[in-house]
Amino acid sequence: MAQIINGKLISQAIKDEVKQEVEALSGQGIMVTLAVVQVGNDPASTVYVNNKKKACEYTGIRSLSYTFPENAKQEELLSLIQELNSREDVNGILVQLPLPAHMDADSVIEAISPVKDVDGFHPQNVGALCIGKPGFVPCTPAGIIELLKRSGISIAGKECVVIGRSNIVGKPMALLLLRENGTVTIAHSRTEDLKTVAGRADILVAATGRAKMITSEYVKPGAAVIDVGMDRDENNKLCGDVDFDDVSRTAGAITPVPGGVGPMTIAMLMKNCLHAVRMQGKVDPARKKQEG
Numbered sequence: 001m002a003q004i005i006n007g008k009l010i011s012q013a014i015k016d017e018v019k020q021e022v023e024a025l026s027g028q029g030i031m032v033t034l035a036v037v038q039v040g041n042d043p044a045s046t047v048y049v050n051n052k053k054k055a056c057e058y059t060g061i062r063s064l065s066y067t068f069p070e071n072a073k074q075e076e077l078l079s080l081i082q083e084l085n086s087r088e089d090v091n092g093i094l095v096q097l098p099l100p101a102h103m104d105a106d107s108v109i110e111a112i113s114p115v116k117d118v119d120g121f122h123p124q125n126v127g128a129l130c131i132g133k134p135g136f137v138p139c140t141p142a143g144i145i146e147l148l149k150r151s152g153i154s155i156a157g158k159e160c161v162v163i164g165r166s167n168i169v170g171k172p173m174a175l176l177l178l179r180e181n182g183t184v185t186i187a188h189s190r191t192e193d194l195k196t197v198a199g200r201a202d203i204l205v206a207a208t209g210r211a212k213m214i215t216s217e218y219v220k221p222g223a224a225v226i227d228v229g230m231d232r233d234e235n236n237k238l239c240g241d242v243d244f245d246d247v248s249r250t251a252g253a254i255t256p257v258p259g260g261v262g263p264m265t266i267a268m269l270m271k272n273c274l275h276a277v278r279m280q281g282k283v284d285p286a287r288k289k290q291e292g
């Protein structure tokens, strides 16, 4: 039976670390603020947004909440982003995706100031990640790196296979594994003989969007299997892209759904808010040095 990687526990530890840092900043008179923007009332987005606000409350980060109706004009959203960009007291801006079809998500993402882009979706941050410069890293793949590290799973020199090539997960995941000196393959829906490719992985990240698609036939015995999926099975029960009951007999380590990658995304968002404060030069470096 595989080691179960407990994302709930690890994310809690990260949120506690953030809470401590937020308290320390507060002692220096620095407040951390995240603006959360939702357009429309997609039920899944509402759940995600509420969870992000709850995590802010827990860590002591101030959250500002903005909602637009489904039929809002893109200009209205852009004008709010401009205002938030210019506000000294706002450190992070998050626009929940997906946006309604009449809006152009790329233009909205590009309107967010790169130094407030706590999602790490702005092309400037994507480019920075690609060439190894400082910037914001997308929360889900950053959370997966933390899960691996805090579970004692080493990445350097390992065969890493990421199934999925989205801008939010697959591509940044591959870049982060590469940054950790993994040997990285990106596989996707057009990959030939996916079972063989996936079967080479010491670390397999599944972001296929297809419920329970990854069975033990795709998994090398002893591999670490990370499930990014959030799907529903034939009984409408929450499940991932990995067939957990089957794969947990073969894998060396595995993340459950729920309670694996999901909670890590939010914990890393909190960490990115702290990073924003530092990037914006709000922390006095002399004071930081003094405190060690």
Ligand code: GUN
Pocket (backbone or CB within 6 Å): 094, 095, 096, 097, 098, 119, 139, 140, 168, 265
């Ligand atoms: N929708 C699904 N995942 C995400 C995310 O990480 N950030 C934002 N802004 N929207 C999402």
